[in-house]
Amino acid sequence: MAGVSQPELRHVGLNLTDEPREVREQVESDVFGFWVFLMSDAVMFACLFAVYATVRHATAGGPTAAQEFKFHSAFWETALLLTSSFAYGMVSISMKHTRGRLWIAVFMVLTFCLGAGFLKMETHDFITMFHDGATPERSGFFSCVFVLVGMHGFHVFSGMMWMIVMGLQLAIYGPDQRTKINLIRLGLFWHFLDVIWVVIFTVVYLQGLIR
Amino acid sequence: MKISPSLRADFLTYLTGYGLAIVLTGISFAFVFYRLLAPEAVFAVILFLALIQIIVHLRCFLHISLKQSSRSDLQLILFSALIIALMVCGTLIVVLDQKARMM
Known part of the structure:
Protein backbone atom coordinates (compact mmCIF):
# COMPACT_ATOMS: atom_id res chain seq x y z
CA MET A 1 0.00 0.00 0.00
CA ALA A 2 3.07 2.22 -0.14
CA GLY A 3 2.56 5.62 -1.64
CA VAL A 4 -0.91 5.06 -3.00
CA SER A 5 -3.17 5.67 -0.03
CA GLN A 6 -2.67 7.34 3.29
CA PRO A 7 -2.90 4.67 5.97
CA GLU A 8 -5.96 5.68 7.92
CA LEU A 9 -6.48 3.54 10.95
CA ARG A 10 -10.08 2.45 11.14
CA HIS A 11 -9.60 0.46 14.31
CA VAL A 12 -11.54 2.20 17.01
CA GLY A 13 -9.26 2.88 19.90
CA LEU A 14 -6.22 4.66 18.64
CA ASN A 15 -6.61 8.23 17.62
CA LEU A 16 -3.52 8.59 15.51
CA THR A 17 -4.60 11.27 13.07
CA ASP A 18 -2.10 13.72 14.56
CA GLU A 19 0.78 11.25 14.58
CA PRO A 20 3.43 11.23 11.86
CA ARG A 21 2.87 8.98 8.88
CA GLU A 22 5.58 6.48 9.95
CA VAL A 23 3.86 5.90 13.30
CA ARG A 24 0.53 5.20 11.65
CA GLU A 25 2.14 2.79 9.18
CA GLN A 26 3.91 0.99 12.02
CA VAL A 27 0.64 0.60 13.94
CA GLU A 28 -1.16 -0.65 10.86
CA SER A 29 1.47 -3.29 10.17
CA ASP A 30 1.50 -4.35 13.86
CA VAL A 31 -2.25 -4.86 13.78
CA PHE A 32 -2.02 -6.71 10.47
CA GLY A 33 0.60 -9.03 12.00
CA PHE A 34 -1.82 -9.89 14.77
CA TRP A 35 -4.51 -10.66 12.17
CA VAL A 36 -2.12 -13.22 10.63
CA PHE A 37 -1.89 -14.94 14.04
CA LEU A 38 -5.68 -14.86 14.46
CA MET A 39 -6.23 -16.45 11.07
CA SER A 40 -3.73 -19.24 11.84
CA ASP A 41 -5.74 -19.82 15.02
CA ALA A 42 -8.92 -19.88 12.92
CA VAL A 43 -7.41 -22.57 10.68
CA MET A 44 -6.64 -24.68 13.78
CA PHE A 45 -10.23 -24.32 15.03
CA ALA A 46 -11.50 -25.18 11.53
CA CYS A 47 -9.57 -28.48 11.66
CA LEU A 48 -11.16 -29.26 15.03
CA PHE A 49 -14.61 -28.47 13.62
CA ALA A 50 -13.95 -30.76 10.64
CA VAL A 51 -12.94 -33.59 13.00
CA TYR A 52 -16.03 -32.90 15.13
CA ALA A 53 -18.28 -33.20 12.09
CA THR A 54 -16.79 -36.61 11.23
CA VAL A 55 -17.20 -38.08 14.75
CA ARG A 56 -20.60 -36.56 15.47
CA HIS A 57 -22.35 -39.96 15.69
CA ALA A 58 -19.37 -41.87 17.12
CA THR A 59 -20.81 -42.13 20.64
CA ALA A 60 -19.94 -45.87 21.00
CA GLY A 61 -23.23 -46.61 22.81
CA GLY A 62 -22.49 -43.99 25.47
CA PRO A 63 -24.26 -40.72 26.28
CA THR A 64 -25.38 -38.68 23.27
CA ALA A 65 -25.22 -34.96 22.52
CA ALA A 66 -28.95 -34.51 23.13
CA GLN A 67 -28.62 -36.05 26.61
CA GLU A 68 -25.56 -34.11 27.70
CA PHE A 69 -25.89 -30.61 26.23
CA LYS A 70 -28.05 -28.22 28.22
CA PHE A 71 -30.05 -25.74 26.16
CA HIS A 72 -30.29 -23.03 28.82
CA SER A 73 -26.67 -23.07 29.86
CA ALA A 74 -25.58 -22.85 26.20
CA PHE A 75 -27.86 -19.85 25.82
CA TRP A 76 -26.61 -18.00 28.91
CA GLU A 77 -22.98 -18.77 28.09
CA THR A 78 -23.56 -17.20 24.68
CA ALA A 79 -25.18 -14.16 26.29
CA LEU A 80 -22.28 -13.72 28.73
CA LEU A 81 -19.59 -13.97 26.05
CA LEU A 82 -21.44 -11.67 23.67
CA THR A 83 -21.94 -9.07 26.39
CA SER A 84 -18.26 -9.30 27.36
CA SER A 85 -17.39 -8.63 23.72
CA PHE A 86 -19.59 -5.52 23.80
CA ALA A 87 -17.96 -4.49 27.09
CA TYR A 88 -14.55 -4.72 25.44
CA GLY A 89 -15.91 -2.50 22.68
CA MET A 90 -16.50 0.07 25.42
CA VAL A 91 -12.83 -0.35 26.44
CA SER A 92 -11.81 0.53 22.86
CA ILE A 93 -14.15 3.53 22.82
CA SER A 94 -12.84 4.77 26.18
CA MET A 95 -9.30 4.41 24.86
CA LYS A 96 -10.14 6.56 21.86
CA HIS A 97 -12.36 9.21 23.40
CA THR A 98 -11.27 9.72 27.00
CA ARG A 99 -8.06 10.88 28.54
CA GLY A 100 -6.61 8.87 31.39
CA ARG A 101 -7.18 5.30 32.41
CA LEU A 102 -10.34 5.30 34.56
CA TRP A 103 -12.96 4.22 31.98
CA ILE A 104 -10.59 1.79 30.27
CA ALA A 105 -10.06 0.08 33.64
CA VAL A 106 -13.77 0.10 34.53
CA PHE A 107 -14.85 -1.59 31.29
CA MET A 108 -11.92 -4.01 31.31
CA VAL A 109 -12.91 -5.21 34.81
CA LEU A 110 -16.47 -5.65 33.51
CA THR A 111 -15.19 -7.65 30.51
CA PHE A 112 -13.05 -9.78 32.82
CA CYS A 113 -16.00 -10.54 35.13
CA LEU A 114 -18.27 -11.52 32.22
CA GLY A 115 -15.51 -13.77 30.83
CA ALA A 116 -15.07 -15.33 34.28
CA GLY A 117 -18.83 -15.95 34.46
CA PHE A 118 -18.67 -17.68 31.08
CA LEU A 119 -15.81 -19.92 32.19
CA LYS A 120 -17.57 -20.74 35.46
CA MET A 121 -20.69 -21.92 33.59
CA GLU A 122 -18.60 -23.91 31.12
CA THR A 123 -16.63 -25.59 33.90
CA HIS A 124 -19.89 -26.42 35.66
CA ASP A 125 -21.18 -28.01 32.43
CA PHE A 126 -18.00 -30.07 32.06
CA ILE A 127 -18.22 -31.30 35.67
CA THR A 128 -21.87 -32.30 35.16
CA MET A 129 -20.89 -34.19 32.00
CA PHE A 130 -18.12 -36.00 33.87
CA HIS A 131 -20.61 -37.06 36.57
CA ASP A 132 -22.87 -38.48 33.84
CA GLY A 133 -20.00 -40.59 32.52
CA ALA A 134 -19.53 -38.40 29.45
CA THR A 135 -15.75 -38.24 29.81
CA PRO A 136 -13.27 -37.72 26.96
CA GLU A 137 -12.29 -41.42 27.00
CA ARG A 138 -15.91 -42.61 26.78
CA SER A 139 -16.24 -42.10 23.02
CA GLY A 140 -14.69 -40.43 20.00
CA PHE A 141 -17.51 -37.93 20.09
CA PHE A 142 -16.77 -36.74 23.63
CA SER A 143 -13.00 -36.72 23.03
CA CYS A 144 -13.65 -34.23 20.28
CA VAL A 145 -16.21 -32.18 22.24
CA PHE A 146 -13.79 -31.69 25.12
CA VAL A 147 -10.86 -30.81 22.84
CA LEU A 148 -12.89 -28.37 20.74
CA VAL A 149 -14.88 -26.62 23.47
CA GLY A 150 -11.98 -26.93 25.93
CA MET A 151 -9.62 -25.29 23.44
CA HIS A 152 -12.00 -22.34 23.14
CA GLY A 153 -12.29 -22.18 26.95
CA PHE A 154 -8.50 -22.20 27.22
CA HIS A 155 -8.35 -19.28 24.78
CA VAL A 156 -10.87 -17.37 26.92
CA PHE A 157 -8.75 -18.12 29.99
CA SER A 158 -5.61 -16.88 28.16
CA GLY A 159 -7.47 -13.72 27.19
CA MET A 160 -8.35 -13.11 30.83
CA MET A 161 -4.71 -13.58 31.90
CA TRP A 162 -3.79 -11.11 29.16
CA MET A 163 -6.31 -8.66 30.65
CA ILE A 164 -4.54 -8.90 34.01
CA VAL A 165 -1.22 -8.17 32.29
CA MET A 166 -2.79 -5.22 30.46
CA GLY A 167 -4.20 -3.95 33.75
CA LEU A 168 -0.65 -3.93 35.15
CA GLN A 169 0.73 -2.18 32.05
CA LEU A 170 -2.05 0.38 32.31
CA ALA A 171 -1.32 0.97 35.99
CA ILE A 172 2.44 1.29 35.48
CA TYR A 173 2.77 3.06 32.12
CA GLY A 174 -0.67 4.62 31.69
CA PRO A 175 -2.42 4.64 28.31
CA ASP A 176 0.65 5.44 26.21
CA GLN A 177 0.98 4.35 22.60
CA ARG A 178 2.50 0.94 23.28
CA THR A 179 -0.21 0.08 25.81
CA LYS A 180 -2.87 1.20 23.37
CA ILE A 181 -1.54 -1.02 20.57
CA ASN A 182 -1.53 -3.96 22.99
CA LEU A 183 -5.12 -3.14 23.99
CA ILE A 184 -6.12 -3.13 20.31
CA ARG A 185 -4.53 -6.56 19.85
CA LEU A 186 -6.29 -7.89 22.97
CA GLY A 187 -9.56 -6.48 21.58
CA LEU A 188 -9.10 -8.32 18.27
CA PHE A 189 -8.34 -11.52 20.18
CA TRP A 190 -11.39 -11.17 22.43
CA HIS A 191 -13.82 -10.38 19.57
CA PHE A 192 -12.30 -13.23 17.55
CA LEU A 193 -13.09 -15.68 20.39
CA ASP A 194 -16.71 -14.56 20.17
CA VAL A 195 -16.73 -15.41 16.44
CA ILE A 196 -15.40 -18.91 17.24
CA TRP A 197 -18.09 -19.29 19.91
CA VAL A 198 -20.81 -18.44 17.34
CA VAL A 199 -19.68 -21.48 15.34
CA ILE A 200 -19.40 -23.64 18.49
CA PHE A 201 -22.90 -22.90 19.76
CA THR A 202 -24.33 -23.46 16.29
CA VAL A 203 -22.43 -26.56 15.19
CA VAL A 204 -21.87 -28.25 18.57
CA TYR A 205 -24.64 -27.24 20.97
CA LEU A 206 -27.61 -26.40 18.75
CA GLN A 207 -26.92 -29.14 16.20
CA GLY A 208 -26.65 -31.63 19.08
CA LEU A 209 -29.97 -30.46 20.50
CA ILE A 210 -32.00 -30.46 17.26
CA ARG A 211 -34.75 -33.06 17.43
CA MET B 1 -17.10 11.67 29.02
CA ILE B 64 -13.38 -4.98 8.69
CA SER B 65 -14.97 -3.14 5.81
CA LEU B 66 -14.72 -2.94 2.04
CA LYS B 67 -12.93 0.41 2.24
CA GLN B 68 -9.39 0.88 0.98
CA SER B 69 -7.85 1.15 4.45
CA SER B 70 -8.74 -2.31 5.71
CA ARG B 71 -8.33 -4.09 2.39
CA SER B 72 -5.21 -6.05 3.34
CA ASP B 73 -7.00 -7.37 6.44
CA LEU B 74 -9.99 -8.28 4.29
CA GLN B 75 -7.82 -10.10 1.74
CA LEU B 76 -6.14 -12.06 4.53
CA ILE B 77 -9.53 -13.03 5.97
CA LEU B 78 -10.92 -14.05 2.58
CA PHE B 79 -7.83 -16.14 1.82
CA SER B 80 -8.06 -17.83 5.24
CA ALA B 81 -11.76 -18.46 4.62
CA LEU B 82 -10.85 -20.16 1.33
CA ILE B 83 -8.25 -22.37 3.06
CA ILE B 84 -10.76 -23.23 5.81
CA ALA B 85 -13.50 -24.06 3.30
CA LEU B 86 -11.13 -26.32 1.33
CA MET B 87 -9.91 -28.13 4.44
CA VAL B 88 -13.30 -28.58 6.09
CA CYS B 89 -15.17 -29.56 2.90
CA GLY B 90 -12.30 -31.82 1.79
CA THR B 91 -12.20 -33.60 5.14
CA LEU B 92 -15.96 -34.09 5.20
CA ILE B 93 -16.15 -35.37 1.61
CA VAL B 94 -13.28 -37.84 2.04
CA VAL B 95 -14.24 -39.15 5.49
CA LEU B 96 -17.98 -39.41 4.84
CA ASP B 97 -17.28 -41.18 1.54
CA GLN B 98 -15.00 -43.65 3.35
CA LYS B 99 -17.71 -44.21 5.92
CA ALA B 100 -20.34 -44.84 3.24
CA ARG B 101 -18.06 -47.40 1.54
CA MET B 102 -17.41 -49.23 4.80
CA MET B 103 -21.09 -49.60 5.65
Whole structure:
Protein backbone atom coordinates (compact mmCIF):
# COMPACT_ATOMS: atom_id res chain seq x y z
CA MET A 1 0.00 0.00 0.00
CA ALA A 2 3.07 2.22 -0.14
CA GLY A 3 2.56 5.62 -1.64
CA VAL A 4 -0.91 5.06 -3.00
CA SER A 5 -3.17 5.67 -0.03
CA GLN A 6 -2.67 7.34 3.29
CA PRO A 7 -2.90 4.67 5.97
CA GLU A 8 -5.96 5.68 7.92
CA LEU A 9 -6.48 3.54 10.95
CA ARG A 10 -10.08 2.45 11.14
CA HIS A 11 -9.60 0.46 14.31
CA VAL A 12 -11.54 2.20 17.01
CA GLY A 13 -9.26 2.88 19.90
CA LEU A 14 -6.22 4.66 18.64
CA ASN A 15 -6.61 8.23 17.62
CA LEU A 16 -3.52 8.59 15.51
CA THR A 17 -4.60 11.27 13.07
CA ASP A 18 -2.10 13.72 14.56
CA GLU A 19 0.78 11.25 14.58
CA PRO A 20 3.43 11.23 11.86
CA ARG A 21 2.87 8.98 8.88
CA GLU A 22 5.58 6.48 9.95
CA VAL A 23 3.86 5.90 13.30
CA ARG A 24 0.53 5.20 11.65
CA GLU A 25 2.14 2.79 9.18
CA GLN A 26 3.91 0.99 12.02
CA VAL A 27 0.64 0.60 13.94
CA GLU A 28 -1.16 -0.65 10.86
CA SER A 29 1.47 -3.29 10.17
CA ASP A 30 1.50 -4.35 13.86
CA VAL A 31 -2.25 -4.86 13.78
CA PHE A 32 -2.02 -6.71 10.47
CA GLY A 33 0.60 -9.03 12.00
CA PHE A 34 -1.82 -9.89 14.77
CA TRP A 35 -4.51 -10.66 12.17
CA VAL A 36 -2.12 -13.22 10.63
CA PHE A 37 -1.89 -14.94 14.04
CA LEU A 38 -5.68 -14.86 14.46
CA MET A 39 -6.23 -16.45 11.07
CA SER A 40 -3.73 -19.24 11.84
CA ASP A 41 -5.74 -19.82 15.02
CA ALA A 42 -8.92 -19.88 12.92
CA VAL A 43 -7.41 -22.57 10.68
CA MET A 44 -6.64 -24.68 13.78
CA PHE A 45 -10.23 -24.32 15.03
CA ALA A 46 -11.50 -25.18 11.53
CA CYS A 47 -9.57 -28.48 11.66
CA LEU A 48 -11.16 -29.26 15.03
CA PHE A 49 -14.61 -28.47 13.62
CA ALA A 50 -13.95 -30.76 10.64
CA VAL A 51 -12.94 -33.59 13.00
CA TYR A 52 -16.03 -32.90 15.13
CA ALA A 53 -18.28 -33.20 12.09
CA THR A 54 -16.79 -36.61 11.23
CA VAL A 55 -17.20 -38.08 14.75
CA ARG A 56 -20.60 -36.56 15.47
CA HIS A 57 -22.35 -39.96 15.69
CA ALA A 58 -19.37 -41.87 17.12
CA THR A 59 -20.81 -42.13 20.64
CA ALA A 60 -19.94 -45.87 21.00
CA GLY A 61 -23.23 -46.61 22.81
CA GLY A 62 -22.49 -43.99 25.47
CA PRO A 63 -24.26 -40.72 26.28
CA THR A 64 -25.38 -38.68 23.27
CA ALA A 65 -25.22 -34.96 22.52
CA ALA A 66 -28.95 -34.51 23.13
CA GLN A 67 -28.62 -36.05 26.61
CA GLU A 68 -25.56 -34.11 27.70
CA PHE A 69 -25.89 -30.61 26.23
CA LYS A 70 -28.05 -28.22 28.22
CA PHE A 71 -30.05 -25.74 26.16
CA HIS A 72 -30.29 -23.03 28.82
CA SER A 73 -26.67 -23.07 29.86
CA ALA A 74 -25.58 -22.85 26.20
CA PHE A 75 -27.86 -19.85 25.82
CA TRP A 76 -26.61 -18.00 28.91
CA GLU A 77 -22.98 -18.77 28.09
CA THR A 78 -23.56 -17.20 24.68
CA ALA A 79 -25.18 -14.16 26.29
CA LEU A 80 -22.28 -13.72 28.73
CA LEU A 81 -19.59 -13.97 26.05
CA LEU A 82 -21.44 -11.67 23.67
CA THR A 83 -21.94 -9.07 26.39
CA SER A 84 -18.26 -9.30 27.36
CA SER A 85 -17.39 -8.63 23.72
CA PHE A 86 -19.59 -5.52 23.80
CA ALA A 87 -17.96 -4.49 27.09
CA TYR A 88 -14.55 -4.72 25.44
CA GLY A 89 -15.91 -2.50 22.68
CA MET A 90 -16.50 0.07 25.42
CA VAL A 91 -12.83 -0.35 26.44
CA SER A 92 -11.81 0.53 22.86
CA ILE A 93 -14.15 3.53 22.82
CA SER A 94 -12.84 4.77 26.18
CA MET A 95 -9.30 4.41 24.86
CA LYS A 96 -10.14 6.56 21.86
CA HIS A 97 -12.36 9.21 23.40
CA THR A 98 -11.27 9.72 27.00
CA ARG A 99 -8.06 10.88 28.54
CA GLY A 100 -6.61 8.87 31.39
CA ARG A 101 -7.18 5.30 32.41
CA LEU A 102 -10.34 5.30 34.56
CA TRP A 103 -12.96 4.22 31.98
CA ILE A 104 -10.59 1.79 30.27
CA ALA A 105 -10.06 0.08 33.64
CA VAL A 106 -13.77 0.10 34.53
CA PHE A 107 -14.85 -1.59 31.29
CA MET A 108 -11.92 -4.01 31.31
CA VAL A 109 -12.91 -5.21 34.81
CA LEU A 110 -16.47 -5.65 33.51
CA THR A 111 -15.19 -7.65 30.51
CA PHE A 112 -13.05 -9.78 32.82
CA CYS A 113 -16.00 -10.54 35.13
CA LEU A 114 -18.27 -11.52 32.22
CA GLY A 115 -15.51 -13.77 30.83
CA ALA A 116 -15.07 -15.33 34.28
CA GLY A 117 -18.83 -15.95 34.46
CA PHE A 118 -18.67 -17.68 31.08
CA LEU A 119 -15.81 -19.92 32.19
CA LYS A 120 -17.57 -20.74 35.46
CA MET A 121 -20.69 -21.92 33.59
CA GLU A 122 -18.60 -23.91 31.12
CA THR A 123 -16.63 -25.59 33.90
CA HIS A 124 -19.89 -26.42 35.66
CA ASP A 125 -21.18 -28.01 32.43
CA PHE A 126 -18.00 -30.07 32.06
CA ILE A 127 -18.22 -31.30 35.67
CA THR A 128 -21.87 -32.30 35.16
CA MET A 129 -20.89 -34.19 32.00
CA PHE A 130 -18.12 -36.00 33.87
CA HIS A 131 -20.61 -37.06 36.57
CA ASP A 132 -22.87 -38.48 33.84
CA GLY A 133 -20.00 -40.59 32.52
CA ALA A 134 -19.53 -38.40 29.45
CA THR A 135 -15.75 -38.24 29.81
CA PRO A 136 -13.27 -37.72 26.96
CA GLU A 137 -12.29 -41.42 27.00
CA ARG A 138 -15.91 -42.61 26.78
CA SER A 139 -16.24 -42.10 23.02
CA GLY A 140 -14.69 -40.43 20.00
CA PHE A 141 -17.51 -37.93 20.09
CA PHE A 142 -16.77 -36.74 23.63
CA SER A 143 -13.00 -36.72 23.03
CA CYS A 144 -13.65 -34.23 20.28
CA VAL A 145 -16.21 -32.18 22.24
CA PHE A 146 -13.79 -31.69 25.12
CA VAL A 147 -10.86 -30.81 22.84
CA LEU A 148 -12.89 -28.37 20.74
CA VAL A 149 -14.88 -26.62 23.47
CA GLY A 150 -11.98 -26.93 25.93
CA MET A 151 -9.62 -25.29 23.44
CA HIS A 152 -12.00 -22.34 23.14
CA GLY A 153 -12.29 -22.18 26.95
CA PHE A 154 -8.50 -22.20 27.22
CA HIS A 155 -8.35 -19.28 24.78
CA VAL A 156 -10.87 -17.37 26.92
CA PHE A 157 -8.75 -18.12 29.99
CA SER A 158 -5.61 -16.88 28.16
CA GLY A 159 -7.47 -13.72 27.19
CA MET A 160 -8.35 -13.11 30.83
CA MET A 161 -4.71 -13.58 31.90
CA TRP A 162 -3.79 -11.11 29.16
CA MET A 163 -6.31 -8.66 30.65
CA ILE A 164 -4.54 -8.90 34.01
CA VAL A 165 -1.22 -8.17 32.29
CA MET A 166 -2.79 -5.22 30.46
CA GLY A 167 -4.20 -3.95 33.75
CA LEU A 168 -0.65 -3.93 35.15
CA GLN A 169 0.73 -2.18 32.05
CA LEU A 170 -2.05 0.38 32.31
CA ALA A 171 -1.32 0.97 35.99
CA ILE A 172 2.44 1.29 35.48
CA TYR A 173 2.77 3.06 32.12
CA GLY A 174 -0.67 4.62 31.69
CA PRO A 175 -2.42 4.64 28.31
CA ASP A 176 0.65 5.44 26.21
CA GLN A 177 0.98 4.35 22.60
CA ARG A 178 2.50 0.94 23.28
CA THR A 179 -0.21 0.08 25.81
CA LYS A 180 -2.87 1.20 23.37
CA ILE A 181 -1.54 -1.02 20.57
CA ASN A 182 -1.53 -3.96 22.99
CA LEU A 183 -5.12 -3.14 23.99
CA ILE A 184 -6.12 -3.13 20.31
CA ARG A 185 -4.53 -6.56 19.85
CA LEU A 186 -6.29 -7.89 22.97
CA GLY A 187 -9.56 -6.48 21.58
CA LEU A 188 -9.10 -8.32 18.27
CA PHE A 189 -8.34 -11.52 20.18
CA TRP A 190 -11.39 -11.17 22.43
CA HIS A 191 -13.82 -10.38 19.57
CA PHE A 192 -12.30 -13.23 17.55
CA LEU A 193 -13.09 -15.68 20.39
CA ASP A 194 -16.71 -14.56 20.17
CA VAL A 195 -16.73 -15.41 16.44
CA ILE A 196 -15.40 -18.91 17.24
CA TRP A 197 -18.09 -19.29 19.91
CA VAL A 198 -20.81 -18.44 17.34
CA VAL A 199 -19.68 -21.48 15.34
CA ILE A 200 -19.40 -23.64 18.49
CA PHE A 201 -22.90 -22.90 19.76
CA THR A 202 -24.33 -23.46 16.29
CA VAL A 203 -22.43 -26.56 15.19
CA VAL A 204 -21.87 -28.25 18.57
CA TYR A 205 -24.64 -27.24 20.97
CA LEU A 206 -27.61 -26.40 18.75
CA GLN A 207 -26.92 -29.14 16.20
CA GLY A 208 -26.65 -31.63 19.08
CA LEU A 209 -29.97 -30.46 20.50
CA ILE A 210 -32.00 -30.46 17.26
CA ARG A 211 -34.75 -33.06 17.43
CA MET B 1 -17.10 11.67 29.02
CA LYS B 2 -18.40 14.40 26.71
CA ILE B 3 -20.46 13.29 23.72
CA SER B 4 -18.81 14.15 20.43
CA PRO B 5 -20.21 13.07 17.02
CA SER B 6 -17.41 10.55 16.46
CA LEU B 7 -17.95 9.07 19.94
CA ARG B 8 -21.63 8.70 19.13
CA ALA B 9 -20.81 7.03 15.78
CA ASP B 10 -18.35 4.58 17.38
CA PHE B 11 -20.80 3.74 20.15
CA LEU B 12 -23.61 3.19 17.64
CA THR B 13 -21.38 0.80 15.64
CA TYR B 14 -20.84 -1.39 18.71
CA LEU B 15 -24.48 -1.09 19.81
CA THR B 16 -25.71 -2.10 16.34
CA GLY B 17 -23.36 -5.10 16.36
CA TYR B 18 -24.48 -6.13 19.84
CA GLY B 19 -28.18 -5.73 18.99
CA LEU B 20 -27.91 -7.68 15.71
CA ALA B 21 -25.88 -10.43 17.38
CA ILE B 22 -28.48 -10.81 20.16
CA VAL B 23 -31.34 -10.96 17.66
CA LEU B 24 -29.56 -13.50 15.41
CA THR B 25 -28.58 -15.66 18.42
CA GLY B 26 -32.15 -15.47 19.74
CA ILE B 27 -33.60 -16.59 16.39
CA SER B 28 -31.13 -19.51 16.21
CA PHE B 29 -32.02 -20.74 19.70
CA ALA B 30 -35.74 -20.21 19.09
CA PHE B 31 -35.64 -22.34 15.92
CA VAL B 32 -34.10 -25.23 17.86
CA PHE B 33 -36.12 -24.77 21.08
CA TYR B 34 -39.56 -24.51 19.46
CA ARG B 35 -38.75 -27.00 16.61
CA LEU B 36 -40.07 -24.56 14.05
CA LEU B 37 -39.06 -26.70 11.05
CA ALA B 38 -37.89 -30.22 10.19
CA PRO B 39 -34.46 -31.05 11.75
CA GLU B 40 -32.50 -30.74 8.48
CA ALA B 41 -34.14 -27.42 7.64
CA VAL B 42 -33.47 -26.09 11.16
CA PHE B 43 -29.78 -26.97 10.79
CA ALA B 44 -29.60 -25.16 7.44
CA VAL B 45 -31.28 -22.09 8.95
CA ILE B 46 -28.99 -21.89 12.01
CA LEU B 47 -25.88 -22.36 9.83
CA PHE B 48 -27.06 -19.46 7.66
CA LEU B 49 -27.77 -17.31 10.74
CA ALA B 50 -24.29 -18.12 12.11
CA LEU B 51 -22.73 -16.98 8.83
CA ILE B 52 -24.61 -13.67 9.00
CA GLN B 53 -23.60 -13.24 12.64
CA ILE B 54 -19.92 -13.81 11.78
CA ILE B 55 -20.18 -11.05 9.17
CA VAL B 56 -21.85 -8.76 11.75
CA HIS B 57 -19.02 -9.45 14.22
CA LEU B 58 -16.35 -8.79 11.57
CA ARG B 59 -18.03 -5.56 10.51
CA CYS B 60 -19.07 -4.04 13.83
CA PHE B 61 -16.59 -5.44 16.38
CA LEU B 62 -13.49 -6.18 14.29
CA HIS B 63 -13.97 -3.18 11.97
CA ILE B 64 -13.38 -4.98 8.69
CA SER B 65 -14.97 -3.14 5.81
CA LEU B 66 -14.72 -2.94 2.04
CA LYS B 67 -12.93 0.41 2.24
CA GLN B 68 -9.39 0.88 0.98
CA SER B 69 -7.85 1.15 4.45
CA SER B 70 -8.74 -2.31 5.71
CA ARG B 71 -8.33 -4.09 2.39
CA SER B 72 -5.21 -6.05 3.34
CA ASP B 73 -7.00 -7.37 6.44
CA LEU B 74 -9.99 -8.28 4.29
CA GLN B 75 -7.82 -10.10 1.74
CA LEU B 76 -6.14 -12.06 4.53
CA ILE B 77 -9.53 -13.03 5.97
CA LEU B 78 -10.92 -14.05 2.58
CA PHE B 79 -7.83 -16.14 1.82
CA SER B 80 -8.06 -17.83 5.24
CA ALA B 81 -11.76 -18.46 4.62
CA LEU B 82 -10.85 -20.16 1.33
CA ILE B 83 -8.25 -22.37 3.06
CA ILE B 84 -10.76 -23.23 5.81
CA ALA B 85 -13.50 -24.06 3.30
CA LEU B 86 -11.13 -26.32 1.33
CA MET B 87 -9.91 -28.13 4.44
CA VAL B 88 -13.30 -28.58 6.09
CA CYS B 89 -15.17 -29.56 2.90
CA GLY B 90 -12.30 -31.82 1.79
CA THR B 91 -12.20 -33.60 5.14
CA LEU B 92 -15.96 -34.09 5.20
CA ILE B 93 -16.15 -35.37 1.61
CA VAL B 94 -13.28 -37.84 2.04
CA VAL B 95 -14.24 -39.15 5.49
CA LEU B 96 -17.98 -39.41 4.84
CA ASP B 97 -17.28 -41.18 1.54
CA GLN B 98 -15.00 -43.65 3.35
CA LYS B 99 -17.71 -44.21 5.92
CA ALA B 100 -20.34 -44.84 3.24
CA ARG B 101 -18.06 -47.40 1.54
CA MET B 102 -17.41 -49.23 4.80
CA MET B 103 -21.09 -49.60 5.65
